[in-house]
Amino acid sequence: MTSDNTPDIIYTTVDEAPELASASLLPIIASFGKAAGVSFGTQDISLAGRIIATFPDYLTDEQRQSDDLAFLGDLVKTPEANVIKLPNISASVPQLVAAIRELQSQGYALPDFPEAPATDAEKAVRARYDGIKGSAVNPVLREGNSDRRAAAAVKKFAQANPHRMGEWTADSKTTVSSMSGGDFRANETSATLSADAKAKIVLTATDGTETVLKDGLSYPAGTVVDATFLSASALDEFLAAEIEKTKADGTLFSVHLKATMMKVSDPIIFGHAVTAFLQPVFDAHGDKMAALGVNPNSGLGDLLARVKDDAEIMAAIDAVMADRPAMYMVDSDKGLTNLHVPSDVIIDASMPALIRAGGKGWGPDGKEHDTNCIIPDNSYAPVYDETIKYFKETGKLDPATAGTVQNVGLMAQKAEEYGSHPTTFEIEAAGTVRMILEDGTVLHEHAVEVGDIWRSASARRAPIEDWVNLAIDRQAAEGCEAIFWLDETRAHDAELIAYVKPILEARGVADKFTILAPREATRATFETIRAGKTSIAITGNVLRDYLTDLFPILELATSAKMLSIVKLMQGGGLFETGAGGSAPKHVQQLMEENHLRWDSLGEFCALGESFKFLADVKDNAKARILGEAVETATQGILDNGRSPGRKVGQPDNRDSHYWFARYWAEALAAQSKDAELATHFSAIANALAEGEAKILEELHAGRGTAVDLGGYYHGDASKTAAVMRPSATMNAIID
Structure with a gap:
């Protein structure tokens, strides 16, 4: 080359x-x-x-x-x-x-x-x-896998010149709300391939019609292959309930997704949120809006631009908005709401900023308010939920004395590319989705309804092993706490743990590491840095993305100053x-x-x-x-x-x-x-x-x-x- x-x-x-x-x-x-x-x-x-x-x-x-x-x-x-x-x-x-x-x-x-x-x-x-x-x-x-940490000079400067942190109080109404079932976390299945395999993904509709959603997939032996789906009906019920709950609590309504990295799944979820917020308008004028080219996945801003000349629809929107809870704003002065553009509120930036501000978000009145942070999928929402609960109990973090969180992230060779893969689909007919290996083995199978979001992702053996060994090297260099953020009750994480434990034992370092589910790892890590110590968070791809914003924004006021090295394989x-x-x-x-x-x-x-x-x-x-x-x-x-x-x-x-x-x-x-x-x-x-x-x-x-x-x-x-x-x-x- x-x-x-x-x-x-x-x-x-x-x-x-x-x-x-x-x-x-x-x-x-x-x-x-x-x-x-x-x-x-x-x-x-x-x-x-x-x-x-x-x-x-x-x-x-x-x-x-x-x-x-x-x-x-x-x-x-x-x-x-x-x-x-x-x-x-x-x-x-x-x-x-x-x-x-x-x-x-x-x-x-x-x-x-x-x-x-x-x-x-x-x-x-x-x-x-x-x-x-x-x-x-x-x-x-x-x-290669990710090695992210604050450069020594940057951390030293942040401690000597601590940035402002918002005050947390025990009576804060700010909360994280997630689905209690029907989400990606609840429906996930995972398997590690014992041999090289080719696969296809097939939707068999209830009338027997078969549609090949994806063919020609190929995985080497040792690949962890996941599949799951999010129920559209469960999502809609959840969003409707959260709108009412937010209004009753008097908090701001906010949705936190990643419509950039999860480029297939999250814009669809975002569109459900736009629809739910304006449900009476869609019920009354849906056909006319569709004729005008309205796609809720593109956001409220695009919707308003398309219907602005229809007085009847605009009046209906104004009436519904007046009855809804106040919305978390991207720009109060310009009237840009959380739901205007799918890429304006990105979870790994928006949630840390809100947490740093003491749980406050900007409302349409240009003032800060407690906020209902809606993160539909429960896979990693517990990280933010536990962070908020922890600060309600203990008060804000002090950047002048806080320790630091480093990260070793699994991401090589498209590991854990959830929701952005060409293996994520919005289901067009009720039936069953199967991932079928070339020899006829059904690796994964899910019953789905119209509008459900089905996805598959994978992580190969070589990147996983490289990730574990990189974590061992980093821990040896730092001599500090090191936690694998893995949940043994989650299907995918259980497969990773089956890789992690033997490697740690073979290298004689099992006693140097802890394996904790993300919620428990969050609290343990905050306790460590509150004591002024260092912790290494060893995570998968999505948590790598989330944590390398969350902790730096709290420690340094920004994540743009991180030292980020990818040791290519x-x-x-x-x-x-x-x-x-x-x-x-x-x-x-x-x-x-x-x-x-x-x-x-x-x-x-x-x-x-x-x-x-x-x-x-x-x-x-x-x-x-x-x-x-x-x-x-x-x-x-x-x-x-x-x-x-x-x-x-x-x-x-x-x-x-x-x-x-x-x-x-x-x-x-x-x-x-x-x-x-x-x-x-x-x-x-x-x-x-x-x-x-x-x-x-x-x-x-x-x-x-x-x-x-x-x-x-x-x-x-x-x-x-x-x-x-x-x-x-x-x-x-x-x-």
Whole structure:
């Protein structure tokens, strides 16, 4: 895969705030790396880039671009891979449609997104677009398991400068509500394959008609294969009851899902919530709304846009909304509710933020209120439920004294890709779904009704074993508490435990680990960090995603500053720049006020690790010196308060990059391991210091005024560079 033409380090082109920051930071990184003989290249995994790469047959030669995600998918399976992966958009349908429209406005003759494909041609286009939406990138790149933790400098700074935490009280009405049955957790079955197997998924309707939902599945021996379903009728009953309960309690109604990662299942569940909240409107006007193209899965915002000219429907909506409980808001000032867009309220960000705020969510009146947090499926809802119960009992966590939670997450080779797989289906006919092996064995079987959501997921033997061994190595390095968050009463977890225990025993470390169900593990972990100690949470894929936001947001105020290393199974390295999403509100602020508050600390942490990894793989001593100096520069950013502020008039992302470059150059000039590097960077450090006043003046010119990036999803590179690199003095020094 790799060749002499492949750059030493690949830096991904992504979306929104991280990509804007890259326009400022990457030229600095590439310039400094060149002095150590380190080459940088970029590969485009942005939403717009992936759309363009998917439809070359619709575009001109000048518009076409290579499938960079496919290239990286091959690269990460090689020992030489060294990829710095920034957060990219995991697109919901509204985001995907918006990106398509922007590209079309720029002259890209892309097909429209078929909401309800009818012809074969429309179905083919929809299939291509479906391959782009949701968390399409991470499963391709994550050919290894996850090692996430707060960098020492970041944790030290957070303890010395504790962020504000909301007060918890014992009488808080905030609660987590989940289904008591009929959900994915209740219906799950799981099996470990004893031999290589091929399989298909078949729906046999009650009239005997058979539909092959998926064929050609292939699993190696040792794969844990799950299947389950969520009952649509049970979900609807649950949601209706929760609406009434929320109204009676006087709390905010909120639904917390992940319509990005669980790109098939969760938008459907979201649509059920939209329908339930407006049920009388759908009962009275459903046919007319369907004719207007209303799809509740797309959210209340899309619904309102389609019916806005129908006075009768709008009056019915207003009447129902007035009778419903107040809703948790995304933006009170703009009237954006929890149910407006499926990708606006993402559970791993929304729940930690609410918990950090003392259980308070923003209501339509612009004030904070206790909240009913509806998480329909019970698989991982107990984590948040127990967190809330714990803080009601003990009060808020103190970031100044709290210990830290590290995470070792099972995610390699698409492990546990629940609800996003091509093996998740909305059932169209009542009957029985079976997963049938090639030899006729029925591996899984469920009786289903119309509208139920059936899904299957898997985890292969090699990633599972790698995950357990990575956990053993991390625990040995830290010497701290280590907990496998696995529930022996859950079908899937029981199969994993059958892997975990023998490996721990074979390596003689069984006494170093505990296996606890997520609820019990949550309380035990909070007790540990409240005592100022460290705990390692060893989890599956979804909990990895949830916990690497929950604990960092409570400990550090953000999850964007985590050190995130993916040790690729073939020996390469993937260095993720934190779990902070792509921050659309940051982009909005930049476009309106020319202030970017995105903090690149996650990029700094990943960069240092990437340089040191390169030093080991390619025996490049200069690269190691650069990596060590990155850590010194990062510490300088924190110690001297050079991180971006939130408001116009304060330093922003571009200021922090100036100081990062300066501290990095000064550290390289001061080191004594390589005289050539010291001499080279001494001149740069001096120039940056001497030009400080002029550089900062140039960086701040035009702050507070609107800027033109040439696009949101697919901006103009020259316009973006002009905005993000406004200091000619600094550019001359760096370039």
